[in-house]
Amino acid sequence: MHAPDLQLPGMPNIHSHAFQRAMAGLAERHKNPTDSFWTWREQMYRFAGRITPEAQYDIAAQLYVEMLEAGYTCVCEFHYLHHQPGGQPYADPAAMSHALIRAARDTGIRLTLLPVLYMTGGFDGRPLSERQRRFGHEVEDYLDLVSLLQREEDDRLKIGIAFHSLRAVPELSMREVLDEIGKDRTPIHIHIAEQLAEVDECKALRGCRPIEWLLANMPVDDRWTLVHATHITPAEANGVAERKAIVALCPTTEANLGDGLFPLREFFDLDGRIGIGSDSNVSVSAVEELRWLEYGQRLITHERAIGITIAEPSVGRCLFEQTVAGGLQSCGQPAQAEDRIVLDPDAPALFGATRDDLHDRFVFGGNRSLIREVHVGGKVAVRDGRHPRRDEIAAAYRKTLTHLLAQA
Numbered sequence: 543m544h545a546p547d548l549q550l551p552g553m554p555n556i557h558s559h560a561f562q563r564a565m566a567g568l569a570e571r572h573k574n575p576t577d578s579f580w581t582w583r584e585q586m587y588r589f590a591g592r593i594t595p596e597a598q599y600d601i602a603a604q605l606y607v608e609m610l611e612a613g614y615t616c617v618c619e620f621h622y623l624h625h626q627p628g629g630q631p632y633a634d635p636a637a638m639s640h641a642l643i644r645a646a647r648d649t650g651i652r653l654t655l656l657p658v659l660y661m662t663g664g665f666d667g668r669p670l671s672e673r674q675r676r677f678g679h680e681v682e683d684y685l686d687l688v689s690l691l692q693r694e695e696d697d698r699l700k701i702g703i704a705f706h707s708l709r710a711v712p713e714l715s716m717r718e719v720l721d722e723i724g725k726d727r728t729p730i731h732i733h734i735a736e737q738l739a740e741v742d743e744c745k746a747l748r749g750c751r752p753i754e755w756l757l758a759n760m761p762v763d764d765r766w767t768l769v770h771a772t773h774i775t776p777a778e779a780n781g782v783a784e785r786k787a788i789v790a791l792c793p794t795t796e797a798n799l800g801d802g803l804f805p806l807r808e809f810f811d812l813d814g815r816i817g818i819g820s821d822s823n824v825s826v827s828a829v830e831e832l833r834w835l836e837y838g839q840r841l842i843t844h845e846r847a848i849g850i851t852i853a854e855p856s857v858g859r860c861l862f863e864q865t866v867a868g869g870l871q872s873c874g875q876p877a878q879a880e881d882r883i884v885l886d887p888d889a890p891a892l893f894g895a896t897r898d899d900l901h902d903r904f905v906f907g908g909n910r911s912l913i914r915e916v917h918v919g920g921k922v923a924v925r926d927g928r929h930p931r932r933d934e935i936a937a938a939y940r941k942t943l944t945h946l947l948a949q950a
């Protein structure tokens with residue numbers, strides 16, 4: 543038995559695009575005089591074009607093993623890779639979703655699957671580009687997909703909904719979907735205000751900023767998760783906090799893509815709620831997300847200890863507890879509160895740890911994994927730091943990745 547004081551709650555990962563794990567580290571070369579989020583997106587689209595349901599399964603299974611070993615016990619998949627590359631649905635219109643569900647079941651991670659509605663290529667309503675066609679749905683087909691998937695829900699699988707972004711879903715279509723789900727406790731996720739170009743386009747075509755528009759026009763409440771919300775004004779932050787919506791922060795991806803920094807301290811001062819996501823999966827580590835969440839703020843403010851509240855002066859504990867609580871709300875899975883991780887009592891970085899400094903040591907104490915066990919839904923998913931199927935799943939992933947890279 544481990545000392546009970548080395549246990550922590552499992553960490554929810556509230557924003558992931560599984561397939562992007564396979565391109566981590568492959569988009570880091572200077573290629574364009576104006577390398578940006580938008581040039582990265584073109585590379586990502588080219589890569590996405592090669593993913594089959596079989597590849598999706600192998601990548602997701604590998605990713606979920608890594609997530610479990612890193613202490614993530616639930617993942618929200620923001621899933622828009624629905625159809626065949628040309629845009630034709632698969633014979634099973636949920637084939638790509640089913641690959642994610644199987645990967646989650648085979649590895650033991652909890653999954654909140656968010657099939658994404660993606661309809662237009664910009665705020666002006668332009669059609670999807672050729673590379674975006676496999677993401678697209680009409681509202682009716684989208685609702686069919688959601689209800690088909692909802693029939694498969696169980697105590698570890700929750701189906702939510704997602705709008706890709708304001709630029710990708712017209713207002714009327716958002717309303718049609720929301721009317722259909724009514725007041726259900728369905729999680730609702732949306733990418734919002736990640737990039738300045740998106741804010742400028744929204745202002746030009748809708749006369750206001752994206753978060754401002756969302757708060758004024760949609761029934762944003764505690765079912766909603768606003769992914770990134772990077773470019774947020776004080777008034778918008780106040781509105782989001784008042785509605786008790788979650789902001790999903792993805793510090794390693796936001797840093798990797800040059801998005802910008804969210805005003806964390808100001809949002810905490812408003813009692814705002816946050817969770818963390820691994821997003822592009824360029825890093826699969828709750829520790830690294832939390833650490834970057836704090837370090838980004840220190841670098842810009844020239845101060846220390848930013849991620850705190852009046853009630854909680856320990857940065858590690860404050861960030862950990864805030865992101866677990868926000869994450870549980872965002873995932874919408876009640877049984878998840880029992881999931882936990884057990885830290886390694888033999889790790890030198892934890893020698894002499896007390897309940898007072900445990901979270902700070904875990905978050906700031908180095909790079910060796912300090913996680914010994916992970917429990918999901920009462921079952922052991924990781925023992926002695928390893929997932930029991932790690933080698934077998936990595937062997938399948940190696941084959942798939944080799945094949946994908948050969949097509950480049």
Ligand code: ZN
Pocket residue numbers: 557559620733769821822
């Ligand atoms: Zn995303």
